[in-house]
Amino acid sequence: MSILTTSTGGPTPVRILAPDGSVPDGYRPPLPDSELLAAYRLMLMSRRVDERAFNLQRQGRLGVFSPVNGQEASVIGSAFALDPTRDWVVPQYRELPAMLRQGYTLERFLLYCMGDPEGNRMPDGVNLLPIQISLAAQIPHAVGLAWGLRHQGRDSVVCVYFGDGASSEGDFHEACNLAGVRRAPVIFFLQNNRWAISTPVSKQTGADSFATRATGYGFPGELVDGNDFFAVHEATLLAVARARAGEGPTLIESRTYRMGPHNTADDPTRYVDPEELEAYRALDPVARVRSFLLEAELLSEELEHRMRAEIEEELAAAVAAAEARGAGRPEQIFDHVYADPPPRLLDQRDAITGEAQ
Numbered sequence: 001m002s003i004l005t006t007s008t009g010g011p012t013p014v015r016i017l018a019p020d021g022s023v024p025d026g027y028r029p030p031l032p033d034s035e036l037l038a039a040y041r042l043m044l045m046s047r048r049v050d051e052r053a054f055n056l057q058r059q060g061r062l063g064v065f066s067p068v069n070g071q072e073a074s075v076i077g078s079a080f081a082l083d084p085t086r087d088w089v090v091p092q093y094r095e096l097p098a099m100l101r102q103g104y105t106l107e108r109f110l111l112y113c114m115g116d117p118e119g120n121r122m123p124d125g126v127n128l129l130p131i132q133i134s135l136a137a138q139i140p141h142a143v144g145l146a147w148g149l150r151h152q153g154r155d156s157v158v159c160v161y162f163g164d165g166a167s168s169e170g171d172f173h174e175a176c177n178l179a180g181v182r183r184a185p186v187i188f189f190l191q192n193n194r195w196a197i198s199t200p201v202s203k204q205t206g207a208d209s210f211a212t213r214a215t216g217y218g219f220p221g222e223l224v225d226g227n228d229f230f231a232v233h234e235a236t237l238l239a240v241a242r243a244r245a246g247e248g249p250t251l252i253e254s255r256t257y258r259m260g261p262h263n264t265a266d267d268p269t270r271y272v273d274p275e276e277l278e279a280y281r282a283l284d285p286v287a288r289v290r291s292f293l294l295e296a297e298l299l300s301e302e303l304e305h306r307m308r309a310e311i312e313e314e315l316a317a318a319v320a321a322a323e324a325r326g327a328g329r330p331e332q333i334f335d336h337v338y339a340d341p342p343p344r345l346l347d348q349r350d351a352i353t354g355e356a357q
């Protein structure tokens with residue numbers, strides 16, 4: 001099975017950047033060279049965070065973590081179509097690079113993974129909602145945010161990320177319906193990575209594409225090769241332009257592949273066919289961009305080496321800073337929920353802190 005098809009056939013995703021890094025004759029990326037390199041650097045950063053976070057988790061220094069591995073073009077190609085000073089990202093939990101692009105920090109992310117809720121509090125001025133684990137709950141929030149920003153007279157766009165699994169929740173459908181009616185400036189960015197933990201996409205939907213669902217809500221749906229940085233980026237640029245112009249939402253199905261486990265608690269060898277995984281490794285989104293940049297002589301081995309060294313330093317500093325703060329305390333889960341917590345919650349908090357009578 002190719003990344004461009006489903007088991008039932010269906011529409012073909014848009015592709016610009018081929019697996020060998022070539023692009024159609026005359027194609028010019030819409031990003032300046034400096035931004036292309038920044039996007040590649042973020043891809044390298046994302047891969048390195050994936051590895052390091054796993055090691056930290058195995059050493060008992062970090063709680064749970066969901067790697068981006070395989071979805072870098074999808075997450076970063078879309079994020080680079082947004083303007084962090086006015087547009088908003090509403091993440092699920094597998095979009096760290098998009099969050100970093102908006103101005104979130106690695107240190108905060110590590111704190112979050114270490115169980116400190118402070119890590120999931122977005123600093124003022126960073127246009128980002130918190131990481132959401134409750135599947136699809138962030139999608140109606142994104143629509144409300146987009147609609148509200150429009151009411152305030154802003155030209156901001158909201159990009160909400162979620163998975164193929166999350167798209168089966170009622171929240172997704174209700175949010176799409178409202179956004180269509182209100183023409184909210186929102187991009188529904190569906191990362192179809194073929195898996196919802198161990199549930200394959202064939203058990204998630206009977207349709208041959210998620211993108212076509214948009215028709216039922218009265219707005220366009222685009223299907224792109226999610227391992228193709230340029231296809232993802234161009235589709236998101238179009239969606240941003242539509243939303244800013246007051247033309248309403250777009251659903252983008254970014255057809256990619258989760259090359260790693262669902263998270264640090266998962267063992268995909270129990271359900272992923274190794275041959276399928278190998279086939280997708282040949283479509284690695286980071287390698288594609290690398291080949292393109294080398295061919296265009298924007299990247300050299302030396303520059304890449306320097307990028308990796310800087311990333312290593314940044315990551316080491318973030319780990320040190322997060323660990324210096326110490327792990328979160330269990331009773332923090334009671335903070336910031338109610339201004340005046342009800343007695344039942346106060347009792348539970350006291351039971352945790354040992355203050356119960």
Ligand SMILES: Cc1ncc(C[n+]2csc(CCOP(=O)(O)OP(=O)(O)O)c2C)c(N)n1
Binds near residue numbers: 134135164
């Ligand atoms: C409402 C809800 N139901 C179930 C879960 C358990 N759960 C966590 S992740 C996950 C799979 C999500 O798959 P998908 O939305 O495709 O995103 P992916 O993890 O593949 O990026 C499930 C079922 C949850 N977090 N929230």
